Amino acid sequence: MTYFMKLRWHDDRFLRSDSVDPDNNYITVYGTDSDWTKLWLPDIFMVNEIPAGIFDVVPTDFIRIYENGTLTISRRHVALFYCAIxxxxxxxxxxxxxxxxxxxxxxxxxxxxxxxxxxxxxxxxxxxxxxxxxxxxxxxxxxxxxxxxxxxxxxxxxxxxxxxVYKGFVIQVYLPGGAIVIMLWLGFFIHLNEVSARVRVVSIGFTAMITQMVGVMIVFPDTVQLEPLLVWNTFCLCMNLIAFIEFIVVHNMYITRELWKKQNKEIIVSSPRITQVQPINDATDDATAPTKRPPYRITPYRMDKICMVLFMFTFLIFNVAYWSTFMLA
Known part of the structure; x- marks a missing residue:
């Protein structure tokens, strides 16, 4: 912060009883004058100044000495200070x-x-x-x-x-984080066998989140440790991790089910809710015969849809808790 400090004090040694207009007549002594060091100056300092964060620009310092004994000084400071918030x-x-x-x-x-x-x-x-x-x-x-x-x-x-000023925080923090989470949610609509596409969505989301956090550190270096921003950024990073773990689990279910399909013929009867499984080799021993039941009771597609709903539901619940905690507390 750059500011000018104007100080005024009284010194009887400069009082002139023969002055015609003592309240308006004055002489000016500048910081570059030789008489500057002979004058008494108030030793005022900023208590909550950060060390080495203040300096005086001497050419701008000057003292006006009035004939009624009043002295005024105007001094320019550039200070870096801290506040208890x-x-x-x-x-x-x-x-x-x-x-x-x-x-x-x-x-x-x-x-x-x-x-x-x-x-x-x-x-x-x-x-x-x-x-x-x-x-x-x-x-x-x-x-x-x-x-x-x-x-x-x-x-x-x-x-x-x-x-x-909320505009800066909304543009730099909340909109990018929310957009990244929504992009991850849209990634659930990509088919399970599109490994490259799903991984790219998560990778782009994670990279964008890290870039956004670094951008906040550059634009708002004094607000990096603010708890609301830390909570928001941490949650968005966790949503990236959850989306990636969910895809790994569901894709593993998909691969396992596809292998099971290759080992078993599924004959779907026209009658509803009836599925007959016929082994490929009828002569296979019971101990080594492939299982007739699917490896999972729930299909990977259904699991993916459930996770998609839970993903967005978690984001909505978090927003309700987040804004009610930090705005209304």
């Missing part, structure tokens, strides 16, 4: 990101920090990322983080009210 709810709900500014060496008895009156925080309307947007801000004072009053530092708190 609820990973179980994000990205389903809005969050509040607190930012604390605190003095490094002065206690509350030596210095006090207060927000400017009126609009203390001014931010751009374009202050948003692809998946979140700052809608409003709240300012307050904080304790300073010390256990005793003598060690407590002056502290100011800024709350960023962040609203989630």
């Amino acid at each position: 609820r990973l179980f709810k994000v990205p389903m709900t809005d969050e509040i990101c607190p930012i604390q500014f605190q003095s490094n060496s002065y206690t509350v008895d030596e210095m006090d920090l207060v927000w400017f009156g009126g609009s203390s925080i001014v931010y751009s309307v374009d202050f948003f990322s692809m998946n979140s947007k700052v809608t409003s801000t709240d300012t307050s004072k904080c304790s300073g983080g010390a256990s005793t009053a003598k060690e407590r530092r002056p502290c100011l708190k800024l709350d960023l009210n962040i609203s989630q």
